[in-house]
Amino acid sequence: MTLLLGIESSCDETAAAVVQDGQTVLSNVVASQDELHVTYGGGVPEIASRAHVERILPVIEEAINTAAISIDQIDGIVVGNRPGLIGSLLVGVAAAKTLAWVLQKPLIAVDHVIAHLWAPQLSGVNIEYPALGVVVSGGHTSLLILQDPxxxxxxxxxxxxxxxxxxxxxxxxLDLGWPGGQRIDEAASKGEPLYTLPRPKTKGSKPDYSFSGLKTALLYGVRGNPKKVHGKMEFPRNANELSEQEICNWASSFQHAAVDTITKGIRTALAKNTVRCIVTGGGVLANSLLRTELKAIANEFHIPVYLPDPTFCVDNAAMIAGLGYHLFQNGHCDPLTLTASPKGTAS
Incomplete structure (x- = not known):
């Protein structure tokens, strides 16, 4: 039996978890910072870093206590050291290095994005390789060919x-509040995709993505084309001037456009690569329409698709510890000179 402590702080969730043998989650503690960032409509790096400093030790302590073990029973420390917000990453890396040194346990660093693709295995499934990895999150939209974890x-x-x-x-x-992905999904469930929005394309043969044009099209559709008034650009209307049903219809239209864009890239990747399954991860995998469409794609290409439990879609440390188990079993150990990096495999 191998017990690993995972630590995650790449963005704006402070997380720690204890995982047994890579799949059995004994504890999974996530301290969300949603209440700190809601005013800004998105994560603020400086606020996130300071919150990590305040929360990292209590979160680790709670993870150990919830797992009903002593910290001396931990066999290794796993930390996501890339990619992410550098100020946030540094907090988790410093905590992991300190624990590894004090406890004289192996230190293992993993790529946060690749760790998302371990999340389905936390529900007990075993992935067959090669696999198409699909990571759709707040910071990444990536397609990867996995030869192993x-x-x-x-x-x-x-x-x-x-x-x-x-x-x-x-x-x-749309003035729906925060967290945005959940609010869009909820509103879209009460609306219809009545408005035409673009499905952005990129140049070249690679299944790359672009979402900036879709955001702009939604902005102009909801608020109208901006005009210069008294020397500055102003929109003719605000979202709060629309009816609740119109807001829901816009949410549904956006959701369909975004999911269509994501799934088109997946189909392109599957047509060009031979894989045994699709494995997915990331916060956007909690979206109901995306999950439905991924199952349809799997049926279309006659391969299984593995979706994470919604609990493990958001950034969490259980997926970090899980992926670390694969490295631990292969004798991998990182030095205490380990650093954080804003870039990773999918960056």
């Missing part, structure tokens, strides 16, 4: 905004 080649990614960031901005445009 940690050997990945990025074959497509966003060239501007990530899908999750686009969902957050869409929610802000």
């Amino acid at each position: 940690t050997t990945a080649t990025c074959i497509g990614k966003t060239i501007d905004d990530a899908a999750g960031e686009a969902f957050d901005k869409a929610a802000a445009i």
